[in-house]
Amino acid sequence: MTTRPQIKLGLSMRYLGYHAAAWRHPDADPAGASKLSHFIRVAQTAEAAKFDMVFLADGIGIRARDEPPGALSQSAQTAELEPLTLLSALSAVTSRIGLVSTASTTYNEPFHIARKFASLDHISGGRAGWNIVTSWSDAEARNFNREEHVEYATRYERAAEFVEVVKGLWDSWEEDALCMDKASGRFFDPAKLHALNHVGKHFRVQGPLSVKRTPQGRPILVQAGVSEVGMEIAAASAEVVYAVSHDLETGLGYYNNLKDRLEKYGRGRDELKVMPGLTIFTGHTESEAREKYDMMNALVPPQLGLSYLYGQMGDLSAYPLDGPVPEPTNPKVRSIARNLLTMARNDNLSIRDLYTITAAGFGTRVLIGTGPQVVDEMEAWVDAGAADGFNICPPILPLGLDDFVTFIMPELRRRGMFRTEYEGTTLRENLGAKMPKNRYS
């Protein structure tokens, strides 16, 4: 019997996977991202493999832009299903796996969010999670009565207040408020139902919530912020953080930075799980894994590939794809472009090479190798103290998930790193997270 700490695993399943050309793969159903049957297949496979949770990232609109021209019509990241609606449907055909949806604090109201996630928590028997984001695109702003995105400080100030209101609403009903005494005719104990009466800078919300206390006390809170305020929100409230670090040193720094913040909120270092994202190409051999990677990259149309560089480096469509990466013409180039350029120079990358790297995992860290090779990397991060688990972002679904189950999962279990059966019935139990106390109890 192993005493090794168990890692947590999430599965990101937005669109058809994280590779820009997933829909062109010969085995892909290109319409899958709009089909419930596709997501049932994915979620049930992940549940059979005992993943802690499936996760849906989100944007409230089409963020992809037609830059350079022609790129947009090559992108499958344009049509999808609304994530909460989708996860609610999946809750009826799964029984153990956590269901985590993204929702923006910038373009929502806290009462709606508190109500919907509390409902999902009931419907799923305690498997709901809310990934708290503030959104970032002008495309979304323009769907909500604005010309451009709300600026950072206001957005995060609103987010922090939003989360507090939602948590307050989730405490409306004490655990034992519903006595439901048919004999006396008393349905609930009014001393155990609480109006929030929140009056703040961004919100006035009276409450109480019209959904009783949920199986998990409250849904699991997830965050992915790397900014100061985002990390403080995570430290104050979240049970899970999706991290985006690409190298161990950065990952370790982020991990410790975040965990160090927990103490001032009276929380232990174990109460927040840090789960970096991984896009994995794997197979029986390293060369098979590499072939899969190369095959999918060859499916990226040039305009679509260039669109992945456009935001950082502008329009490179006038340059030869297999030639060197030009110096940015914009003198106020951002540090992320400078890093891309340094990478291109150091590794002698062409324009095609450079966009291939970013398009392969939508910016997530990419690993290519056999099961043992990939698990070596995962284990190194866990042992170094840079990860409590991983958020798996397959390049293509369901194929990439099947590969993970076939090649990675047995190796994780051989090393005693991952469960063979769920510990509990709720996401909170499987994450080993504490039940929250109701502020009124």
Add this chain to the structure above:
Amino acid sequence: MTTRPQIKLGLSMRYLGYHAAAWRHPDADPAGASKLSHFIRVAQTAEAAKFDMVFLADGIGIRARDEPPGALSQSAQTAELEPLTLLSALSAVTSRIGLVSTASTTYNEPFHIARKFASLDHISGGRAGWNIVTSWSDAEARNFNREEHVEYATRYERAAEFVEVVKGLWDSWEEDALCMDKASGRFFDPAKLHALNHVGKHFRVQGPLSVKRTPQGRPILVQAGVSEVGMEIAAASAEVVYAVSHDLETGLGYYNNLKDRLEKYGRGRDELKVMPGLTIFTGHTESEAREKYDMMNALVPPQLGLSYLYGQMGDLSAYPLDGPVPEPTNPKVRSIARNLLTMARNDNLSIRDLYTITAAGFGTRVLIGTGPQVVDEMEAWVDAGAADGFNICPPILPLGLDDFVTFIMPELRRRGMFRTEYEGTTLRENLGAKMPKNRYS
């Protein structure tokens, strides 16, 4: 073979049913309204009986008030599940029945509503419907940054614009926009994706919607308004109207008033189905039906019963329950109170009698009798041209639905008034409603 026009049937399934004391019934699961299993039982029963749709009314908060004191804690209409979340879950365990959810235009944004209902339409294979409401309570306003409810004119002006924006977003993708051509790398035809660019008094919404055109073209639109603007919104856009008329004369007037408005929107009289609500107590004999009615009424605690009169007549708790209904002390009594009072005088009703009538069906018209007696009433409305179908609001669930299936359904079918099998796979097909044309196609 009958050529008789077929009626349409909806099932309202909010809370545990429409009777104020449903939760106290000996066979009721008082916690049912927060359980998915309860609603699966109800929806699957309705589907087996070939109902056109299940329907969830909604309020975004606890509308019930503690007037007179003590009433609130006796009400089960305080804790429930959010309807879209719930219907999404039900979509995965049903296959033919329509799924209609209420959503308010006053406390939502059109992009969210367009996106969620379009997603439900995809997930359910073309069975989604949106019941358009403007909300009415201060309790809801206070959950959304306001002190009191938005006044009528603004609310309905916003509603009309809201519906137009949502319909516009639903046209974003033409039917055949997604070519998904793996060979060329073109995912969609950009000439067939349209930004809405709506700029109006209440909303600026750019679009396009990030959900492709749905199986029904767009979800079915439902309305329940009796006001001028509400009826115009219904005439312009709705396929179904839930009516609340209590007598045939009023019902007939409402029906014709509404149908007469269709022509100016270029719509035929058949394109909008008028479905009055009915709360039915039935059994093998009239006396058995009456016994069920009396038994449930006896379960209404006095404060809860008085709360149903409070809004119209004020606090009557100081008067003997079995004594006469007092004259209203408020000289500016509203017409609805005057009607209640006239009814009480004419029929020699006590206070208890009066609240019993309103608490039995939450204001819906109540019918008590055997299958043939109830169907006589239904048939009379259909033959008179006052109804195209009915929205069944059982006093208690699932019991009242089971009674409907046992006692009413066979009689409806014996008279050739209701289907024995679904005509199609989508709600639109079963309602016999036309596919909407995309404005750009």
